[in-house]
Amino acid sequence: MKKILSLLSFYLIAVTAIAQTFKSPSGNFEMKFSITEKGEPTYELNYKGKKVINPSKLGLESFGDKPSFYDNFSVVNVNNASFDETWQPVWGESKDIRNHYNEMIVSLTQKDTERIMILRFRLFDDGLGFRYEFPEQKKLTYFAVKEELTQFAMTDDHTAWWIPGDYDTQEYDYTKSQLSEIRHLQESARTDNLSQTGFSNTGVQTSLQLKTSDGIYINLHEAALINYACMHLNLDDKNFVFQSWLTPDANGTKGHLQAPCSTPWRTIIVSDDARDILASNITLNLNEPCKIKDTSWIKPMKYVGVWWEMITGKSDWSYTNDFPSIQIGKTDYSKAKPHGRHGATTSNVKKYIDFAAQHGFDGVLVEGWNIGWEDWFGHSKDFVFDFQTPYPDFDIEDIHRYAKNKGVKMIMHHETSASIRNYERFMDDAYKLMNKYDYPAVKSGYVGDIIPRGENHYSQWINNHYQYAIEKAAEYKIMVNAHEAVRPTGVCRTWPNLIGNESARGTEYQAFGGSKPNHTTVLPFTRLIGGPMDYTPGAFENDISKYNPNNKSWVNTTLVNQLSLYVTMSSPLQMACDFPETYEKYMDAFQFIKDVALDWDKSKYLEAEPGDYVTVARKAKGTDKWFVGNTNGETGRNSIVNFDFLENGKTYIATIYADDKDAHYKTNPQAYHIRKVVVNSNSKLSQYCAPGGGMAISIYPVTDRAQIKGLKKL
Helix, strand or coil, X not given: CHHHHHHHHHXXXXXXXXXXXXXXXXXXXXXXXXXXXXXXXXXXXXXXCEEXXXXXXXXXXXXXXXXXXXXXXXXXXXEEEEEEEEXXXXXXXXXXXXEEEEEEEEEEXXXXXXXXXXXXXXEECCEEEEEEEECCECCECEEEEEEECCEEECCCCCEEEECECCCCCCCCCCEEEEHHHHHHHHHHHCCCCCCCCCCCCCXXXXXXXXXXXXXXXXXXXXXXXXXXXXXXXXXXXXXCEEEEEECCCCCCCCEEEECCEECCEEEEEEECCHHHHHHCCHHHHCCCCCCCCCCCCCCCEEEEEECHHHHHCCCECCCECCCCCCCCCCCCHHHCCECCCECCCHHHHHHHHHHHHHHCCCEEEECCCECCHHHCCCCCCCCCCCCCCECCCCCHHHHHHHHHHHCCEEEEEEECCCEHHHHHHHHHHHHHHHHHCCXXXXXXXXXXXXXXXXXXXXXXXXHHHHHHHHHXXXXXXXXXXXXXXXXXXXXXXXXXXXXXXXXXXXHHHHHCXXXXXXXXXXXXXXXXXXXXXXXXXXXXXXXXXXXXXXXCCECCCCHHHHHHHHHHCCCCEEECCCCHHHHHHCHHHHHHHHHCCCCEEEEEEEEEECCCEEEEEEEECCCCCEEEEEEECCCCEEEEEECCCCCCCCCEEEEEEEECCCCECCCECCCEEEEEEEECCCCEEEEEECCCCEEEEEEEECCCHHHHCCCEEC
């Protein structure tokens, strides 16, 4: 009998080595795992009976004499499990998030080396996540990764919305093309940046949005990027196979690992409805639960600031022209003559504090408050800033008292000039200074080539720095908004004090020559898959030369499009970036920015097509107020809004901010109108959205019938 059981056990393992399949909870997805004759792990993925990922190899290539982790494997064990929970984020697009998946865990052993590698697959109702795990074992402790060999084999020459693969920047406009065209368009897609390092003429970045010829949307990304290099994708454009391509360290190594350990998750979100891509929570669900016990200090913020002045060139970060170079602690600013263009003066900052207080904003960001900006970039300089010492014309004590008296919080700015060691040198003291003056949030920046020299912005070692800054900030109850850092991968679930990132081409580029008018119809499908963006919307003046005659840039959106972004690009940190005096000219439209919420109970994606349009309705947390936004691409169209998301039997007032019929992002961007109508759950709206335009709607429940007197029903 024992012999029969042993033979049966052997037979089951042999079958396992050939193929294992499992399905998502709804049954729409089926994944197949198998081992080739060479012992190579492979997977493939079907959606509603259609192949979306062809057989694709898995594995890692390591340095050293021992064989790498991509062949000579056999299956030791396969375990299946199911999981279903609902959890509440500290902030986000929904009050409740369901985490429901079926899991298959494949344990592999490698012949000759006897090393063990585990492949963990999770199938959700909207896609697949998988990662590599290396348990504690005698045959494996430390190892260095030469390359990760994960494949994503496409079934055809799909349409893609992509930016060039780059180790140092994500600040590109998106290009739409067939996969076969990426090679030929790579050079034109790679615009100048202060730090950039390409690696391949078919390399692209994640999150990558794809669409098949038969209308299936596929999104490739990663989740829980912890202690690992950021993943790019390199395309074999003859066979349409993407392979992971990790960001190297200065010595060319893609990672240094110590068992037990695991890689980030590789994610594939799939649907035949583009709205499902935007609504997916796979990225968040694959991250660990919140590690901050008391989150009461983490609060969404709406802010203004001394920033757009410098970006447009009206003002400057620096204080003086007297010094050819700066040495912190040695240069005597008391003897310097101000050049008169410094933006972060006490008097100027107070104007922003007054504006914030008058209009109910939570905070004011000040850039250029600290010494060193005269000599901060381009010299591979380690000791750039001390994050402690204000310029002579910025009275940090007076500003603290003034803001506190007005009920406004200040947001600190830490530009590191990409000098990682210098920031860590001063980080504790910088955070203590923030605590002293009651700054609840910091905007950090990493402009330029990374120091230590030769490192890249998205390598394992530098990613660990970004994570260290977040965790260190949590010790001081400080929220972090990191610019030029690695793109988000849902880590904000675990560390919700990470309330924002830039990590893409933001509004600042509208003052650097402009972005494509459809840019914000792509970002929700790409950059925002991993977490919220500090996009800094709210640019009401399109002609930048009105602020700086030497800057001929143009904001390639309508004014109404700027309003829509506060809803379509949800974030717990939102800026109104333009000048107070500009908002004074358009106070009726500015009202929407004042009203719109930052945190939500529900989000309903109403319309979506990457590169063309996104329409979303969101319910403000703890209220019965809704906000709707539509960001529109380069072609004018009518947006259709069904108000069936509203509570049945209730009456609401909808304030609609809309483009005029002759509005256009280039020729007539500030042509808009505002109207109020009565709506309920049966109402339906067809609203014109101009090229580069959009729509914004605030919806409030009627509490007194007198409120709707004289208003028309929609």
